[in-house]
Amino acid sequence: xGVAAAGGYGAWTWLRxxxxxxxxxxxLRGVLRGNQKVAEAYFSDGHRSxxxxxxxxxxNARKNGDVGLGEDFDPKDWTLNxxxxxNAEPHQVTLAQxxxxxxxxxxTQLNCIExxxxxxxxxxxxxxxxxxxxxxxxxxxxxxxMQTPDQAYFVGLDMASALHPQTLxxxxxxxxxxxxxxxxxxRLVIPVKYGVKNIKRIGKITYTNDRxxxxxxxxxxxxxxxx
Amino acid sequence: xxxxxEKHPLAIxxxxxxxxxxxxxxxxxxxxxxxxxxxxRVGWGDTTLVHFFPDWFYMRLNMPQRLAEGMAxxxxxxxxxxxxxxxxxxxxxxxxxxxxxxxxxxxxxDAVQVTLCDLHLxxxxxxxxxxxxxxxxxxxxxxxxxxxxxxxGLAIYKPAQLxxxxxxxGGYEMARWEHFWLMMGFVGFFVxxxxxxxxxxxxxxxxxxxxxxxxxxxxxxxxxxx
Numbered sequence: 478x479g480v481a482a483a484g485g486y487g488a489w490t491w492l493r494x495x496x497x498x499x500x501x502x503x504x505l506r507g508v509l510r511g512n513q514k515v516a517e518a519y520f521s522d523g524h525r526s527x528x529x530x531x532x533x534x535x536x537n538a539r540k541n542g543d544v545g546l547g548e549d550f551d552p553k554d555w556t557l558n559x560x561x562x563x564n565a566e567p568h569q570v571t572l573a574q575x576x577x578x579x580x581x582x583x584x585t586q587l588n589c590i591e592x593x594x595x596x597x598x599x600x601x602x603x604x605x606x607x608x609x610x611x612x613x614x615x616x617x618x619x620x621x622x623m624q625t626p627d628q629a630y631f632v633g634l635d636m637a638s639a640l641h642p643q644t645l646x647x648x649x650x651x652x653x654x655x656x657x658x659x660x661x662x663x664r665l666v667i668p669v670k671y672g673v674k675n676i677k678r679i680g681k682i683t684y685t686n687d688r689x690x691x692x693x694x695x696x697x698x699x700x701x702x703x704x
Numbered sequence: 705x706x707x708x709x710e711k712h713p714l715a716i717x718x719x720x721x722x723x724x725x726x727x728x729x730x731x732x733x734x735x736x737x738x739x740x741x742x743x744x745r746v747g748w749g750d751t752t753l754v755h756f757f758p759d760w761f762y763m764r765l766n767m768p769q770r771l772a773e774g775m776a777x778x779x780x781x782x783x784x785x786x787x788x789x790x791x792x793x794x795x796x797x798x799x800x801x802x803x804x805x806x807x808x809x810x811x812x813x814d815a816v817q818v819t820l821c822d823l824h825l826x827x828x829x830x831x832x833x834x835x836x837x838x839x840x841x842x843x844x845x846x847x848x849x850x851x852x853x854x855x856x857g858l859a860i861y862k863p864a865q866l867x868x869x870x871x872x873x874g875g876y877e878m879a880r881w882e883h884f885w886l887m888m889g890f891v892g893f894f895v896x897x898x899x900x901x902x903x904x905x906x907x908x909x910x911x912x913x914x915x916x917x918x919x920x921x922x923x924x925x926x927x928x929x930x
Contacts, residue, residue, distance in 0.1 A: 478721065478913050485725060505776040512779055519865055526864035527871065586876065588863065591771065592741030594876060669864045697772035699779070704864040 500697030513701035520637055526668035526704065529584045535595040538651060540658045544692065545630030546678055552662040555626070559611055560683040562618040567681065570611050572662050575646055578602035578610060583643060583666075588704055590671040590693070599666045601647035605640040608684075615684035616640075622689030623665060626680030633689030634667070634674060638703060643668045646679070671702040711834070711917040716801060719792045720912055726785045730853075731887055733781065736774025739767050744884050756884075782857070789850050804834050805844055811837035822900075846893055849886050856883040 495502040501509075557575070560567040582600040608616055621639045624631035638644065647666040648655055655661040660677025667674050673693045683689070694700035712720075739762055746754045762768050796802040813830075814837025820826035829836065835843065859870040859879035873879040901909055911917040 478717070481718075481721065500772065501776045505780050508780045508783070509776060516862065516865065521865070524865045524867060527867055527875070586863075588876065589741075590775075592737065592880065593743075693772075697776065699775065704862055 497697075499695050499700075509699045509701070512699075513703070516701065516703050517635065517637065520669075520703070522640075522642055524669075526585050526643055529586070529596050531584065531598065533596050534584060534598050534651060537595075538597055538659070539593070539595050541589060541672065542630075542677075543658075545625030545627055545676075546657070546660070547627055547629070550626060550678070552657075555662050555680075557663065557679060558681040560681065560685075561612050562615045562684040562686060567683075568611075570607075572648065574611070575602050575607065575663065576648065578606045581645060582649075583645070583668075585643065585666070585668040587666075587668070587672050587675065590673050590698065590702065598651050599645055599647045600649035601645035601663075601666065603642060604644040604646055604665075604667075605642065607646055608640065612682075612684055618684035619686045620684075620689055622683040622685055623676050623679050624681050624683075625676065625678050628680070630676060630692050631690060632665070632674050632676045633691040633694070633700065634670070635701065638667060638669050641667070641669050669704055671704060673698065674702055706918050706920045708916040709919045710915055711911040712915050713799075713801070714915060715795055715799070717912055717915060719788065719795065722788050723792070726781060726788055727850075727890060729781045730778065730785050731890060733774045733777035734883075734887055735765070736767055736770040737778060738884065739774075740771045744881065756888075779861075782854075785850075786854055789847075789854070793847065805840055807837070807840045807844055811840045813837065815841050822903075842893065842897070846890070849889050849893075853883060853886045853890075856880075856886060 492502060492504055495504055497503070498506040556569040556571050558567045559570055579602065580600055581603055582598065584596060584598045586594045586596050588594050604621075616636075619636055621634045621636060622631065623634070643666075645666040647660075647664050648662060650656070650659055655664060660679075663679050664677040665675050665679060674691075688700070691700050693702070735757075742755075742757060744756045745752045796805070810830075814832070816837075817826060817830050818832075818836045818838045821829040855869070856873060856879045858866055859873050860876060860883055863870040863876040863879070870876050870879055873882060907918050
């Protein structure tokens with residue numbers, strides 16, 4: 478028993494002294510990746526985040542996080558840059574073109590990684606519809622990267638989560654056009670991920686086969702962050 | 705002549721001493737996560753009797769600003785926690801050891817009497833074998849609580865993919881609340897268990913390490929094992 482106790486203590490000391498990989502000891506990072514594999518194996522478009530009724534919408538839509546939402550920005554000058562997985566040159570998509578896609582309204586819970594939630598009525602275009610229309614040759618890419626126009630905030634997504642039917646490029650929130658605090662003119666709503674992946678003020682979307690960097694994953698959080 | 709008598713089989717002792725640090729790690733890493741949204745309390749309306757937890761508690765245990773680390777640890781040790789728990793339950797089932805800890809018909813009454821006796825409100829404790837009624841209820845209870853922790857934990861870990869599970873538990877917010885109070889239940893178990901171990905003395909403690917208990921000739925020997 479003494480040997481076992483020493484062994485346990487030794488294992489713990491070993492674990493906590495491993496070099497960090499993106500802010501967390503590499504064995505922990507490895508298990509987070511393993512957990513992702515398990516989650517991906519079970520993932521299905523049919524598994525949907527619960528939807529709520531209008532009366533359940535949170536009275537106070539909490540604003541959290543403003544990285545990438547600097548003052549030096551005019552939504553009127555905005556267009557979305559789209560980088561296909563094959564083509565070298567990005568092309569532009571306007572808000573009007575995104576509004577032409579079928580409008581989807583959904584009342585879902587936004588789960589902050591801190592542990593609180595809000596229920597919000599969102600409206601926008603399905604990311605899968607957007608991809609089919611404006612980046613059809615990229616459907617088979619493994620990942621999607623999104624970043625703010627100033628590149629200060631950026632997220633990486635696995636393609637299955639990005640194409641989930643509840644994943645929206647969102648331009649309306651609680652019955653009004655998206656405001657600046659919540660990422661006007663266009664933000665991501667992805668209820669199968671923690672709030673950190675719901676990037677506001679999207680400037681560029683890149684389809685890629687290389688796992689993209691992610692702002693919070695660089696700070697020690699799980700890259701996948703799937704719910 | 706006093707002699708040594710086997711009290712706890714080796715497997716039980718291993719499970720015991722693996723469970724203790726694993727559960728402690730799950731509670732500690734869970735608290736690192738909980739800190740980021742520490743909303744639970746005992747109170748009503750605007751009146752709060754106890755807030756979980758006061759600032760001095762987090763400061764004392766160096767808990768603030770460690771959410772990412774807490775999550776990485778929690779989602780690492782969850783595998784060992786579950787594996788150990790599954791093996792323990794399988795061992796209990798196949799070895800017959802479950803007979804020693806599963807509450808019996810008289811366990812509840814015994815537990816009340818044992819508790820009254822421990823509180824010095826009653827002179828004599830009811831006769832018992834290896835474990836008394838209160839112990840049987842507690843040792844089976846923690847297994848049920850551990851299963852509850854895994855189920856509520858899964859619901860708050862994947863509330864979208866496991867929407868049906870979160871739904872059964874009353875939604876994400878309810879499942880998080882349930883997960884928290886199960887943790888508090890484990891803390892309560894720790895407090896009482898450790899106090900009782902101290903009260904029971906060295907021979908009892910050593911038996912969970914070495915497996916043997918010192919039995920004096922005059923005493924009634926421990927319930928014979930099958």
